[in-house]
Amino acid sequence: MDGTSVNSSDGNLLEVNDVTAGYSKRRVITGVSMNVKPGEIVGVLGHNGAGKTTLLKCIFRMLSIESGDIVFDGASITKSSSVKTVASGMSFTPSERPIFRDLTVEQNLELGAHSVRDRQAIKDRMGEVMELFPILGERRTQLAGRFSGGQQRQLSVGMALMVQPKLMMLDEPSLGISPTVVTKTFATIRELAAEKGMSVLIVEQNVKAMTTIADRVYVLRHGEMVLEESGDAARERSEWWHLF
Amino acid sequence: MAYYGQIAINILILLSLSVSLNLLLGYAGRVSMAQSILFGVGAFTAARLVLPQLTDKYNANVSGVGYGMGWPWWAALLGAIVVTFIAALVISLPAVRQVKGEYLILLTLAFQLGGQQVMTVWEAVTGGPFGVAGIPAIKIGSMSFSTVKADSTVRFAILMLIVTVIVIAVCWGIGESPFGRLLKTLREQESVLPSVGKSPIRPELLTFGITAGIAGGIGALFAFSQGAMTPVNFGLDLSILIVSVVVLGGVGNIFGTIVGAIILGGLDPILSNTVGADAIPWRAVIYGGALVVMMMVRPQGLIPEGAFRRFKKGKTTEEMTPAEAMESLSRVSATHEVGSAPALEVEGLKKSFGGLVAVGGASFTIAEGKITALIGPNGAGKTTIFNMITGTFKPDEGTVKLFGQDITGLSVVDIANKGIARSFQDVRICEQMTVLDNVAVAVPKQAGEGLTNLVFRPLKTRKVERATRERALECLALFGISDKANDLVGELSYGDQKLVAIARLLATDADVLLLDEPTSGVDPANVEGVMQGVRRLRDLGRTVCLVEHSVHFVQQLADRAVFLDQGIVLAEGTVDELINQQELADLYFGS
């Protein structure tokens, strides 16, 4: 696959520069800067309400930015929209209700590929996803709402894969699923990233799961970046309490 | 002269109907498309009550000259108000069943249209499409008030003016009273009312009733003045016009409504006098268009709510320092017997949602006069436990005791009144209300929240209200924001908004205060201020229990902590004790 062909000059697929954003009165993130390199798995850690989801929504252009600048794949997307960011190779999976409960697995996956025009490509990718997550293939005509949390999570990752993103963004993929499934899901993400040369940006509270696969982690606390370090350093770190 | 008198009467009637609807639409935030039909219910009721007792059936059926109960006009007026009041309670019945927003629009629309059809069909009461005629005019002494003759038209216009002034005064009085404060809270954040121990149902129903009662009373006067009317008079177009007047003028501002009624009510005579009958269709085009344009460029209306708020500034008492406030507030006695039992005892609480266990048997106690934090990873069931303690959810199993008294299964309102108040993760402050009003609404036992007191005990009401405002100011002063008492909360920084929410908790007099993520979303510069505020609650002797995700802050804030995972208490102790346990860290950060 050609996911590796990234043309950013300074080697960053995504650059977030000094972004401040929030909801009307409520400024949720202040002066946040970060970046993601091609093929890299980056984790953003932080307590509930630290502004992690807001950061993702800013990057995905679902939320307007008060100040700052976001560059994706060499072009500024500060003034772009979510419809365009999907087309330019980004995917976003929300933490809650990341699937369409009233639709079947197949229909969910097809919607995941909403921005893809090529019917054949959609078919091929659906095959790939079902190979990756066999349970989805087995239950392809069932309503997604009947699935367990872990299966729904798998489906949501599958939906993200349908656009073959350059950057896959996942909001708390460990939420509501059992620890074993967490481990499995994260392992799959690691494999996928390596295989497709895809960059992954994950927002997590689950430090352990994140640090096992992350190349690099950031910690967000009360809307401010308080730490950036390599995945290895993070794995070594014994004390997290003061960062949360 | 009679013509101008009549124009004035028409505008005054529209004005009164709109001002009363503003109570419902502007203050309580409930749309009603049925104002016109309620006006009609009042008119026909009054007509049937005031008409003489006759037995001429032919006339009754054919030309609407009918029979009635032969009551004096004032009794018929009262009768009309009562009947309309009851009719409105019937419409608002589904509203109590959580039928809100577009349901309410549809429901009131249906009532309007269905009601008009009933009027058309129910000949025995309304005279059918021909309506009722021969309704006797109001007579006071030898003077008659009707719109038939020139001099009596002018007299009636003056009477109507007086009535309108009374209606405005009543609506203004209700709107700006403690009762009105309840209504505005109902409009902005309905869930706040039960959380401070006040039922939202009673003020909502009452407002439907009052709005309708006024419409019914005006309907009665209308019937007396015209002497004749038909169901056509009470159509949907009038309801739409009334809503338009309120919206164009400015919801929540009675003066806006006055301006709106004069403009829209004046449109008709102005057009028909300058352009002629051909221009009449333009009227609806103009006001329909105006409604659209207004929503685009000035959705708050010509004179928005709070437009005159600035003039009221400077009326607040002198600034109080936090220390003074602390002293003053500590004189407020606690509502429980001190010392005997722990503030809160939670025993074996269980709750599952559709098979998913949210809380699996949590037991812990919260010591009096301390700050206790509930911590744990996402999905630990912290907020669910809050919801069970405060009565929002009924626990599947287990008990909650407040100072030894079992409060399991009580309603939200009752629990709040027993002395547990809570804040919400998403603040839930009322942006269109002043800081002071946001806090004052929580003060318990306000005389002015009862309408009988407003009417019959104005002095006591005023005295209590003064005390209420003082109390609210003290609560604000405790957090150093009393200087902002007259600002709209929407204009404050988020950190200050959080403080307002905490001040509101304090104002309830509750002994146990549950804070749901008091610092979340507050920017770093203001966090210290919020934490300071929480500490002051403890210093006042209140028991505080909070949910907070930032361990960083919990460490600085809480005396004790309870660690939960998947709805089960794993450990209790000081924060430092807890975070030194490796297994808790593993749970929190994953293993």
Next chain:
Amino acid sequence: MNFELLAQLTITGIVLGSFYALMGMSFGIVYQTSKIFHLANAIPFAAAGFAAVWSAETFHLPMFGAFIVGLVAAVIVGLLILVLGYFPLINRNATLLSLFLVSLGVTVAFPNLLQIVFGTQNKTLQVYGADGTLNRAFETQVYNVGFLTITQLDIVKIIVCWLVVLCVVLFVNKTRFGRSITALRTNPTMAAAVGINSKVVYIVVFAIGSLIAGMGGLFVTTEFVAYPTMALQWTLIGFIAVFFGGIGSLPGTALGGLLLGLLSSWSSVWLGVQFAPVVVFGALFIILLVRPQGLFGKAAA
């Protein structure tokens, strides 16, 4: 009460109920997607009728041609309301109440504009032949089956209405685009995440809703006449069908409409025909009281 009357009224009720179902579809698809209380759905309804009458008289179009003009007009007007009226407010995150008030304003103004432009007279649809000659006002054939009678127009109405219901339900449930509608309705955040452009969906949904409203307007114009205030009662019937049948369920809406039609027809056995509207509104009131989610609707989670 006799059996023949009841049977005949059942047929009348089915015809009426089919039309209610049609109106329910028109409002239902718009409402369940956008949550806008789109009272202005009355406008494409009336616009279709007037455009058809006007084009038939001006260009001597045959009936079919006039219908096309009517439907095109309905869609254009419906989209104008969306783009000029609703989009600016949606962009501003305005409340549903302010969207409703815009709708209300337009709904008040439009019939009066029609009256100013076309005059107050009821407009009869003139039927022109393919060669441009005037045939006559539209007349329908009557069929007798045993003691029952039904007109050709009624048969056409039943078929068209249920075809539309079927098409809309299939479109929403079976097509790729239909799934975007469901996606947007059930999970707006996720819909945005997969790159569904909500504005495009709104435009399609409003086009469909307006088209169906236009069909309703054409039925009324063909069977009766076009007049400026012709639409409001039928629009409201559509609303009632949606809330009566069940929000979020298009088949439920259609069944709700049918049931309302039967109710209002049957009620005339015991009550005078002038009570039919009271029966419909009463049924709605009771449903909202005892089952707010509607007859076939799912309770909100």
Next chain:
Amino acid sequence: MNRMRMGRTAVAVGVVAGLSGLLAACGSSSGSGTSSSAAAASTSAAASGSTSASAAAGTCINEIFGAGGPEAGQGVTIPAGMLLAVTGQGSFFGKVMSQGALLAADQIKEAGGMDYQITVADHKSGDVPTAITETKKLIQNGIEVLQTSYGAPSEAIIPIIQAGGVLTFNGGGSSPAQLSQDYLWMNRMVYAEDPAPGALAWLHKTYPDAKKLALIGTMENGVGTFKETAPNIWKKLTGGEVVAAEQHDVGTTDFKALAQKILAANPDVVQTFSFGDDLGYQVKALREAGYKGPIMMDEFTSQAAKIAGSAYEGVNFGVDFYTPANPNPWNQCYVKAYKAKYGEDPEYYGSNYYEQVFIVWDLVKRVIKAGGDPTDAAQLQAALIADPTFNSVYGGDATTVGKVTLDTVDHSISKPMGVFVVKNGQPELIQEIVKIKAGEDPNSALK
């Protein structure tokens, strides 16, 4: 007039400039479309009328009403008002009524008579408070004569016109409550009540075996006739009974359920007291439902006939009927001028209001002749009571103008009435009938 137009333009341009411009463009073309098709649909006489109509009207009016000049009221201005349904469901009535009166005013002025200045006010199709407000405005503006319409508004303004001293005519919604009221005169026969005996007697004569009568009515006009007069007369005539009585809202279009209920009662004859377009839909629905028996109506309008189409063939109606085909010379002169001015045939309601203005002209002339003040409504009414007979476009024959007489006691009118049958879409007289007094033998209503 000029000011009015300017005002209208200002409103149109100023208020909703964009929209109105767009729609006005459609409007003007549609307007021409309407008139051309109406002209095409009507008889061939229309084409010749348009150029010379006004001149012809002038002369023929003088032939019937005598020469113009100061004695005929030239130079006298009579301020007058009309209270009509300009907007709302009944705006059709408002339109034709004002057209009739405005034509009469033009013709009279042209013939050298009074200057009858009309201000039209709107009661929004029956809204009582609006009617009261507008009437007060008219009175304040000094009107001397008022032409009102509709039952409920006309009843409601009675005390006001009496207090203001305004000579008032109603040619539309006549009702029993308007009888015997000072200053109020009805030049339409009392709706339903007056023709009902003759119509029912004719039904009995023509269908002697018919016993079962079905009645249809609105809840607005002729309710008393529907509930009492008609059933009583029918019982008296035939010993039969009323097997169905259904009421409906004014403005109903869908009569399916009503027709089926009527049919289920299996009546021998149906009489309906509905009016306006409703009749067209009603008859259509009755026929479509399979009712084949006789239908007796109270009114014929070409619009309703157009709606019903072939279903109207053979239905009857008994009424003080106006027809443009009446050869009466005044009527022919009127029809020609009306067509020239409005591009369509005059109908029943417009004609009543047309006649009212001529009644006023007669009164003005009489008062002038007697040396009185023609701008005093009381004197006009006195002149009316002195001689309540006037020319009419009803009745008469090819050489004589018809005559009508107002009742000076109850202020109602007697006009030639008849039972008609619809043939080829046009009404045809088959039986003349007359008004009878309550309690008289219904059969005596047949002439």
